[in-house]
Amino acid sequence: MGRALRRQGHFGKRRCAIALFAAACGTPAPPADQAAIGGTEGAGSGGASGHAGVSGSGGKSGIGTQGGAAPSGGTSPAGGDASTTGGIDASGGSNAGGTSGAGGSTPGALGGAGAGGAGNASGAGGAGVTPQGGSGGTQGGAGGVAGGGAAAGEGGDAALEPIADVIPITRVWSGHPVKFALVTRDEWQFAAFYDRDRKLTVAARTLDRREWDFVNLPTTLGWDSHNYVAMALDENGFLHVSGNMHNVPLIYFRSTKPFDVQSFERVTSMVGRNEQSCTYPEFFHGPDGSLIFAYRDGGSGNGNHIFNVYDGAARRWERLLDTPLTDGEGARNAYPVGPVQGPDGYWHLVWVWRDTPDAATNHDLSYARTRDLVNWESGAGRPLTLPIRLADGDIVDPVPVRGGMINNNTKVGFDSKNRPVIVYHKYDARGATQLYNARLEDGRWVVHQTSNWDYRWDFGGQGTLVFEIEVEGVRVQPDGTLSQRWYHARYGGWGAFRLDETTLEAVETIEPPQPYPRELDTPVSGTPGMIVRWQADSG
Numbered sequence: 067m068g069r070a071l072r073r074q075g076h077f078g079k080r081r082c083a084i085a086l087f088a089a090a091c092g093t094p095a096p097p098a099d100q101a102a103i104g105g106t107e108g109a110g111s112g113g114a115s116g117h118a119g120v121s122g123s124g125g126k127s128g129i130g131t132q133g134g135a136a137p138s139g140g141t142s143p144a145g146g147d148a149s150t151t152g153g154i155d156a157s158g159g160s161n162a163g164g165t166s167g168a169g170g171s172t173p174g175a176l177g178g179a180g181a182g183g184a185g186n187a188s189g190a191g192g193a194g195v196t197p198q199g200g201s202g203g204t205q206g207g208a209g210g211v212a213g214g215g216a217a218a219g220e221g222g223d224a225a226l227e228p229i230a231d232v233i234p235i236t237r238v239w240s241g242h243p244v245k246f247a248l249v250t251r252d253e254w255q256f257a258a259f260y261d262r263d264r265k266l267t268v269a270a271r272t273l274d275r276r277e278w279d280f281v282n283l284p285t286t287l288g289w290d291s292h293n294y295v296a297m298a299l300d301e302n303g304f305l306h307v308s309g310n311m312h313n314v315p316l317i318y319f320r321s322t323k324p325f326d327v328q329s330f331e332r333v334t335s336m337v338g339r340n341e342q343s344c345t346y347p348e349f350f351h352g353p354d355g356s357l358i359f360a361y362r363d364g365g366s367g368n369g370n371h372i373f374n375v376y377d378g379a380a381r382r383w384e385r386l387l388d389t390p391l392t393d394g395e396g397a398r399n400a401y402p403v404g405p406v407q408g409p410d411g412y413w414h415l416v417w418v419w420r421d422t423p424d425a426a427t428n429h430d431l432s433y434a435r436t437r438d439l440v441n442w443e444s445g446a447g448r449p450l451t452l453p454i455r456l457a458d459g460d461i462v463d464p465v466p467v468r469g470g471m472i473n474n475n476t477k478v479g480f481d482s483k484n485r486p487v488i489v490y491h492k493y494d495a496r497g498a499t500q501l502y503n504a505r506l507e508d509g510r511w512v513v514h515q516t517s518n519w520d521y522r523w524d525f526g527g528q529g530t531l532v533f534e535i536e537v538e539g540v541r542v543q544p545d546g547t548l549s550q551r552w553y554h555a556r557y558g559g560w561g562a563f564r565l566d567e568t569t570l571e572a573v574e575t576i577e578p579p580q581p582y583p584r585e586l587d588t589p590v591s592g593t594p595g596m597i598v599r600w601q602a603d604s605g
Contacts (some may be wrong), residue, residue: 229583229586233271233276234276235257235259235269235278236261236262236267236269236278236280237261237262238259238260238261238262239259239260239261239262239263239264239287240591240596241264241289242289242291243291243599244260244287244290244291244293244294244295245294245295245601246258246259246260246294246295246601247259247294247295247296247297247307247309247601247604248297248601248602248603248604248605249297249298249299249603249604249605250273250603250605251299251303251605253272253273253274254270254271254272254273254299254303254325255270255271255272255273255605256268256269256270256297256299256305256327257269257270257278258295258296258297258307258309259295260287260295261282263286264286264287264288265282265283265285265286265287266282266283266284266285266286266287266295266307266309266310267280267281267282267283268280268281268283268297268305268307268327268330269327270325270327279327279328280327281327281328281330283307283319283330283332284332285309285310285317286310287310288310290312292311292312292345292346293309293310293311293312294309295307295308295309295310296308296309296347296348296349297349297604298349298350298351298357298604299325299605300357300376300378301355301356301357301378302324302378303324303325304320304321304322304323304324304378304381305319305320305321305325305326305327305330306318306319306320306321306349306357306359306376307319307320307330308347308349308359308361309347311344311345311346311347311361312345313343313344313345313364313365314343314344315334315341315342315343315344316334316335316336316341316342316344316361317344318332318333318334318336318347319331319332319333320333336359336374336383337374337383337384337385340363340370340372340390341363343363343364343365343369344361344362344363345361345362345365345369346360346361346362347359347360347361348360348361349604350604352375352386352438352439353413353437353438353439354438356375356376356378357375357376357378358373358374358375358376358386358439359373359374359375359376359383360372360373360374362399363390364399365399365423366399366420366422366423366528367394367397367398367399367420367421367422367423367427368394368396368397368398368399369394369399370390370391370392370393370394370399370453371390371391371392371399371400371402372385372387372390372391373385373386373387373391373439374386386439386440387440387452388452389452389453390452390453391415391442391452391453391454392417392453392454392455393453393454393455394419394455394456395455395456397421398419398420398421398456399419399420400417400418400419400420400432400454401417401418401419401420401428401473401474401476402415402416402417403415403416403417403474403476403477403478404416404478405436405439406478408478408480408484408486409480409484410480410484410485410486411437412435412436412437412486413435413436413437413439414433414434414435414478414486415433415434415435415436415442416431416432416433416462416476416477416478416488417431417432417433417473417476418430418431418432418465418471418472418473418476418490419432419456420473421467422528423528424526424527424528425472425473425525425526425527425528425531426467426468426525426526426527427467427468428465428467428471428472428473429464429465429466429467429469429471430456430459430461430463430464430465431461431462431463431464431465431471431476431488431490431504432454432456432459432460432461432462433445433459433460433462433486433488433511434450434454434459434460435486442454444459444460445460445462445486445506445509445510445511446460446509446510447509448460462488462504462511462513463490463492463502463504463511463513465490465492468526469492469493470491470492470493470499470522470523471490471491471492472491472525474533475490475491475533475535475536475537476488476489476490476537477489477490477537477538477539478539479538479539479540479541479550480539480540480542481505481540481542481548481567482542482546482548482567485505485506485507486505486506487503487504487505487506487539487540487570488503488504488505488511488539489501489502489503489516489537489538489539489540489550490502490504490537491523491535491537493522494515497522498519498520498521498522499519499521499522499523499535500515500516500517500518500519501515501516501517501519501535501537501550501552502514502515502516503516503540503550503565503570505570514569514570514571515571516550516563516565516570516571516572517552517563517572518572519554519556519557521554521556521557523535532555533553534554534555534556535552535553535554535555536552536553537550537552537553538550538551538552540565540570541579543579547564547565547567548564548565548567548570549562549563549564549565549576549579550562550563550565550572551578551579560578561575561576561578562575562576562577562578562579563575563576564576582600586598
């Protein structure tokens with residue numbers, strides 16, 4: 067049974083409600099002729115738009131009886147056939163832009179809670195972050211979820227905020243992880259998801275009602291977690307939904323009446339060009355409030371990132387840019403995260419280049435910023451000619467192929483001086499995987515090693531990947547210090563560092579801040595291997 071959840075909070079001077087949309091997801095063995103491929107969407111980019119970060123191909127659900135792997139690396143055992151796991155809770159509510167996508171349940175205590183805590187099984191009790199090791203995690207990590215609407219740099223532990231209400235929606239598909247969508251505006255609230263039969267569904271209600279109206283749209287989810295759902299409202303209240311795409315022609319629906327889910331129609335083309343191989347749809351609102359649609363045209367290793375803008379008066383999509391934002395020249399493609407609206411007035415975009423579907427071929431961490439999403443520049447203010455290519459971009463760190471960097475695990479945060487800080491991981495001189503933060507300091511990128519771990523995450527290949535490490539951007543805490551959340555399957559699951567702001571080195575390991583009450587990490591399902599997954603409101 068799906069549920070809507072509201073938490074009391076404040077935004078500016080008015081009282082508001084913060085909402086998260088959740089689903090408990092396990093991964094049963096797929097049918098013999100199907101593989102549970104597909105990766106969950108990466109951790110959200112935060113920012114005032116609250117749209118999700120564009121994902122790569124990692125962090126995919128498991129194959130066969132191995133069970134689904136959450137993108138953070140906390141694997142789940144097989145959860146039975148699809149018929150027994152197809153209807154597990156989702157929850158939603160209204161949002162005022164308070165949380166960023168953090169995601170993930172905490173496998174065990176910070177005292178070294180074992181090797182990831184698979185599903186509800188106990189972890190292995192590893193060395194962890196205290197000398198005595200630990201007893202092992204009690205839940206597998208849920209992985210990063212799509213970003214919420216908080217302005218970058220905000221943070222804090224939301225567990226102190228009480229739950230205002232929990233409202234049922236319906237039973238949803240839980241056979242493998244795939245991101246849903248939640249949008250609230252004024253008195254209206256909408257949830258887009260795959261129902262227990264994997265039909266793309268949109269539910270609607272007014273905030274004074276507990277009952278939802280439903281409509282099924284004519285597309286059915288396969289075994290692919292790339293095929294998440296994106297949804298937005300335009301300036302006139304018309305609904306836009308896109309999803310169930312992984313290198314396929316555009317799938318897009320638009321309502322013909324404001325706030326009316328019964329009036330959806332299939333729109334087969336937005337602009338009419340570069341719409342035959344689409345992946346990673348994202349809606350967000352630009353600096354002037356215009357509705358933007360971003361997606362990848364092409365495939366992994368050979369794709370371009372495209373932005374469209376919606377003319378609400380004419381009810382027509384146009385290209386925001388005359389060219390793609392990035393161009394891999396047929397030899398590679400960019401995996402961007404963002405753009406993130408920062409406290410400095412810029413929108414920030416970070417990406418890696420990837421040469422082939424092999425995840426080990428990520429290289430050259432890159433960056434661009436803009437005030438209007440049209441004119442882009444480097445961190446030093448140098449104008450960038452579009453499309454941005456490898457040779458003329460702003461390279462933050464020239465990490466080589468097989469250097470330990472992966473798409474999805476590149477995030478933007480901000481320090482107390484509003485300087486952008488990019489987090490990622492790569493191999494150190496010893497060959498161990500370390501968390502690094504690159505900060506824009508006096509117009510140039512300075513790379514700081516933050517962690518001192520003794521483990522090498524040696525990933526590669528294509529298809530299913532278990533994310534053993536996951537990173538989030540730095541945040542300024544209420545006491546003025548910097549913190550940073552991370553997931554490490556060998557160091558107790560979800561943890562956090564308190565950072566020295568000058569050196570960006572970890573000075574201590576702390577309890578990771580939570581964007582929602584901790585008790586909500588526990589699935590209500592009795593099916594083994596189920597975990598709770600969250601989606602913040604993007605309205």
